[in-house]
Amino acid sequence: MEKKQKLSLFLIAMIIGLMVVVQFRSVHKPIVRDTRDTWQLREDLAKAKDLQSKLLIEITSNEDKLAKYETKRKQSKEQALVETLNELKKDAGLExxxxxxxxxxxxxxxxxxxxxxxxxxxxxxxxxxxxxxxxxxxxxxxxxxxxxxxxxxxxxxxxxxxxxxxxxxxxxxxxxxxxxxxxxxxxxxxxxxxxxxxxxxxxxxxxxxxxxxxxxxxxxxxxxxxxxxxxxxxxxx
Missing domain, CATH: 3.30.70.1880 (Protein of unknown function DUF881)
Known part of the structure; x- marks a missing residue:
């Protein structure tokens, strides 16, 4: 009977000791966080900024093209009027x-x-x-x-x-x-x-x-x- 009690106490003591050791390591060991998600976010943010920059450049380029097209359109109207006027002058004998x-x-x-x-x-x-x-x-x-x-x-x-x-x-x-x-x-x-x-x-x-x-x-x-x-x-x- 005494042997069983001693064995039980020994096992209990070992379990308690293991728990204390685990608890001690948990308290004193520095926590290492997984930073992979953070770096991934940084990369995604960098990609988004790069895409935004490219989109802004493309928008600016398209706006410049539209402005040039509008200028050409106005010039083409003026050119058409000039050509028509010259043609009328020619037909009238003024050229x-x-x-x-x-x-x-x-x-x-x-x-x-x-x-x-x-x-x-x-x-x-x-x-x-x-x-x-x-x-x-x-x-x-x-x-x-x-x-x-x-x-x-x-x-x-x-x-x-x-x-x-x-x-x-x-x-x-x-x-x-x-x-x-x-x-x-x-x-x-x-x-x-x-x-x-x-x-x-x-x-x-x-x-x-x-x-x-x-x-x-x-x-x-x-x-x-x-x-x-x-x-x-x-x-x-």
Whole structure:
């Protein structure tokens, strides 16, 4: 009986001793914390900041692009207006033009003048018919003796002197320049004028017209006088 009691007491003592040792180590041993989650958070935070920085850079870049696009859009509108204005000026005859076309030379038929004892003078009517025929055969721009022909051009006889917009046509030879849209049209116009009856009409007036071969680049000057606009008023907005 005493042996059992001693064994029991011994076991109890050992258990108590182990508990005391464990408790002692728990109190005096420094606690080591797992810092892996903290470093992971730091890495995630660093990645987030890096992503934020990249996003800010991209947003700034896109805003710059939008600003440039808006500027280009406004400039394109202004450029379109400028191009339209230039095109209208060209159509109105206010701009010098270059292009393929041909020349025609008008001069007196001196042999006929000597026989009839008449003065060399070109008729306004025959000039108008010539312009109409050129327009029928796709002439784009025309000049007569260096004067641009436009929609408001006036060709008439003033005191026995044929004038185009006030410019006298009494010095010969008179050059007519015609510009077409392309060289093919210039060739077509040349062929049409070579078989035209307009030459006979000029001869009746003791004049002859010589149609020269097409050229790749002719120049027609801008209209020199002031264009007067009548019977026009601003439209209601």
């Amino acid at each position: 010098k033009v270059h292009g393929p076309g041909l020349k025609m030379i008008i001069e007196p038929a001196y042999e006929d003048l000597l026989v009839n004892h008449t003065k060399a003078q070109i008729s306004p009517d025959i000039l108008k018919r010539l312009i109409n025929e050129l327009n029928i055969y796709d002439a784009d721009q025309i000049s007569i003796d260096g004067r641009r022909v436009i929609n408001t051009t006036v060709i008439r006889d003033i005191n026995g002197d044929t004038k185009i917009d006030g410019h006298s046509l009494n010095h010969f030879p008179i050059e007519i320049h015609v510009i077409t849209n392309n060289l093919q049209n210039a060739e077509k116009l040349y062929n049409q004028m070579k078989v035209s009856k307009i030459d006979d009409e000029f001869f009746i007036d003791s004049m002859k017209i010589n149609v020269l071969k097409p050229e790749s680049n002719l120049t027609i000057p801008a209209y020199q006088d002031t264009i007067r606009i009548q019977n026009m008023e601003p439209a209601n907005q």
